[in-house]
Amino acid sequence: MTDLTNLGVKAIRDGVAAGDFTAREVAESFNANVAAAAALNAFIVTTPEHALAAADAVDAKRAAGEELGAMAGVPIGMKDLFATRGVQTSAASAILEGFKPEYESTVSQKLWDAGAGMLGKLNLDQFAMGSSNETSHFGNVANPWKANDGGNAVLAPGGSSGGSSAAVAARLAPAATGTDTGGSIRQPAAFTGISGIKPTYGRCSRWGIVAFASSLDQAGPMARSVEDCAVMLGAMAGFDPKDSTSLDAPVPDWAGALSADLRGKKVGIPKEYRMDGTDAEILASWDDGIAWLKDAGAEVVDVSLPHTKYALPAYYIVAPAEASSNLARYDGVRYGLRDLPEGAGLQDMYAATRAAGFGPEVKRRIMLGTYVLSAGFYDAYYTQAMKVRTLIQRDFNEAFEKCDVILAPTTPTAAFPLGDKLDDPLAMYLNDVFSVPASLAGLPAMSVPSRLNAKGLPLGLQLVGKAMDEQMVLNAGLAIEQRAGFDAAPGKWW
Amino acid sequence: MKLTLGAANAAFMSVTREQVAKIASLARIKVDEGDLDHFVPEFNAILGFVEQLGEVDTSSVEPMTAVIPQKLRLRDDVIDADPLTGGGKQAEVLANAPVAEHGFFGVPKVIE
Numbered sequence: 001m002t003d004l005t006n007l008g009v010k011a012i013r014d015g016v017a018a019g020d021f022t023a024r025e026v027a028e029s030f031n032a033n034v035a036a037a038a039a040l041n042a043f044i045v046t047t048p049e050h051a052l053a054a055a056d057a058v059d060a061k062r063a064a065g066e067e068l069g070a071m072a073g074v075p076i077g078m079k080d081l082f083a084t085r086g087v088q089t090s091a092a093s094a095i096l097e098g099f100k101p102e103y104e105s106t107v108s109q110k111l112w113d114a115g116a117g118m119l120g121k122l123n124l125d126q127f128a129m130g131s132s133n134e135t136s137h138f139g140n141v142a143n144p145w146k147a148n149d150g151g152n153a154v155l156a157p158g159g160s161s162g163g164s165s166a167a168v169a170a171r172l173a174p175a176a177t178g179t180d181t182g183g184s185i186r187q188p189a190a191f192t193g194i195s196g197i198k199p200t201y202g203r204c205s206r207w208g209i210v211a212f213a214s215s216l217d218q219a220g221p222m223a224r225s226v227e228d229c230a231v232m233l234g235a236m237a238g239f240d241p242k243d244s245t246s247l248d249a250p251v252p253d254w255a256g257a258l259s260a261d262l263r264g265k266k267v268g269i270p271k272e273y274r275m276d277g278t279d280a281e282i283l284a285s286w287d288d289g290i291a292w293l294k295d296a297g298a299e300v301v302d303v304s305l306p307h308t309k310y311a312l313p314a315y316y317i318v319a320p321a322e323a324s325s326n327l328a329r330y331d332g333v334r335y336g337l338r339d340l341p342e343g344a345g346l347q348d349m350y351a352a353t354r355a356a357g358f359g360p361e362v363k364r365r366i367m368l369g370t371y372v373l374s375a376g377f378y379d380a381y382y383t384q385a386m387k388v389r390t391l392i393q394r395d396f397n398e399a400f401e402k403c404d405v406i407l408a409p410t411t412p413t414a415a416f417p418l419g420d421k422l423d424d425p426l427a428m429y430l431n432d433v434f435s436v437p438a439s440l441a442g443l444p445a446m447s448v449p450s451r452l453n454a455k456g457l458p459l460g461l462q463l464v465g466k467a468m469d470e471q472m473v474l475n476a477g478l479a480i481e482q483r484a485g486f487d488a489a490p491g492k493w494w
Numbered sequence: 495m496k497l498t499l500g501a502a503n504a505a506f507m508s509v510t511r512e513q514v515a516k517i518a519s520l521a522r523i524k525v526d527e528g529d530l531d532h533f534v535p536e537f538n539a540i541l542g543f544v545e546q547l548g549e550v551d552t553s554s555v556e557p558m559t560a561v562i563p564q565k566l567r568l569r570d571d572v573i574d575a576d577p578l579t580g581g582g583k584q585a586e587v588l589a590n591a592p593v594a595e596h597g598f599f600g601v602p603k604v605i606e
Contacts (some may be wrong), residue, residue: 338592355524386557442561
C-alpha cells in the first residue's frame, strides 16, 4: 500500500469514501509520524486518541451508508490558538499553560463536524507574535528543510503558524489550521514549500481563537496543494453569529469551481514590491510566476500600490495597539497563571503574573500598544496609522480596477537560521513586508511554492485578490502550482 | 524628516528609561532594571521605524473603522438565546480559575 502520509486532504477523503483504506489506517499512519517527529517540536500537545475516535466515527458512518463530510477521515493539526474543549489551549504562552477550554472554537467545531480529526495542538509564536516560531514558551519549531550548503543549521519554519507549516511539510499532517494577522499563514507556508490561504477578513469565525489583533486576525488552511486548501477552507468558513465581524455571506464551492484557465483575467504586478536589495532569486521566482500566469491565459498588467512602504510601520502600530487591549484579560484572576508574591495586593499580582506569564516579544508589543494608545500620543500614532490603513486599502481598490488578482513574492528571503534575527526585532518584522499590506486591507491572499533556491530551500509566490474573491486567488494559485511542478520534499533528518 | 502632525510630534521623539518604566506600569507588567536595559533601545528602534508614517499626508483621509464594511448586528434581547454564551455556566466559567471559592473568583484582599 502507498504510504498514506504522502496523501493530501482530498486524496484521503476520496480514498476513505471509496474504501481504498479506512480512516483509522490513515489516523494511525499520521499518529505514528507525529510520534516519531519530536525533534521538530511542531506539536505542543498530541491527541492521537482524538484522531482515532474521529476516524472510527467516519468509518462507522461509511459502514452505515451515511453521507460523509468534506473532511471525512482527514486527521489535521490544530494551531494552538484555537480553543479546543478539554485540550490545553496555550497560545504557546506560559500564562495560558494548562488552560483547558470548556468550549470549542467555531472553526475547529466546523472541521470536526465535517469529519476531520485532531492529531494535536501545533506550536506557534507566543500569542501568534513572531515570524520564526522562536517566541514560543514551548521551544522553537524546526523547519524540516535544510540548506544544501553543507552546514547543518536548523532553519526557522516561519511564524507565527510555524508548527503548522513544519507539520504539513514533514508529512506529520496532510493539513493544518493557521491564523494570519500580518502574514502568519503565508510566510511559514513559503518557508516550508507548502500552500496556505488567508481568506477575506470575516470569512472564518474568530470565535474561540485566542485574540491577537482583532481587526486583522483571520484563520485559514495550510496544506500541500491548492485544491486541498480550497476543500479545507470550505469547511472552515461560514457565518457565525457569535463573531460580530463574521461575514453574513454564503460560502462558495471553491474546490468545485477551481479552474486554472485564466483567459480573460488580468494579473497585476505591483511595482512597489520590487524593492531595492530584494534577493535576486526571489525576483527570478516572481518572473517565473508572471510567465506561468501568462501561459495560463492571463494578461499581465503593471499596477501601483503607492503606500506599500507604509504598511509595515502602520501594522506595527495597529497590531500592538489591539494586542495591548486584547491581552489585558490575562490578569491571573479568571484563568491561566497567577503569580501572587507574598503579601502582594491586587495590582502587584497583576504585574507579577503578567511579568511571569508573557515572553519578551509579547511584553514588547503590549507595551508598544499601551504607548501608542496613551493620552497625548493616540492621534499621532494610532489615528495616523488607521488613516494610512485607509490609504493602503484605497491603493488596492484602485489596482483592482485594472486587474483581477495581484502577484508578488510572499517573503523577501527564503527561510533563515533559527537565532538569526532574534536580537533585532525590527529585522524580524521586515520579513513580513510583502504580506502585511493585504492583511491591513482585509483581502484574501495565498502563498504557493514556486521553486527551490540555490541552497535547496523553497520559495513562495503570493496572490492577493479582491475582497470576497477567494476563487480568483485559488485559481491563479492552481495555475502556478500546475506549472511550477513543485514536488520537492524535505529529506528526513528528524 | 518632515512631520505634519502638529503638536503631538513630540510623540515621535525617543522614549526615556523612565517613560518605558511608566508604560510598563500602565500595562501592568513588572519590569526590572535588566528588562529596561533592552526594552528602551528596542522601543526606540521601533518608534524610529514607525516615525515615517508622519510623512504621509492624511489631511483628507478618514481613519479606517472596519476593514470590510458591514452593519454591526445586535443579538436578540433574549436570555440564553445562545446557550453556549448565555447564563447558567458558573462551574464552567470558574473551571480554569487559579483560585475559585464559594462560586466566585478569589483575589487578594483589596479592602483593609
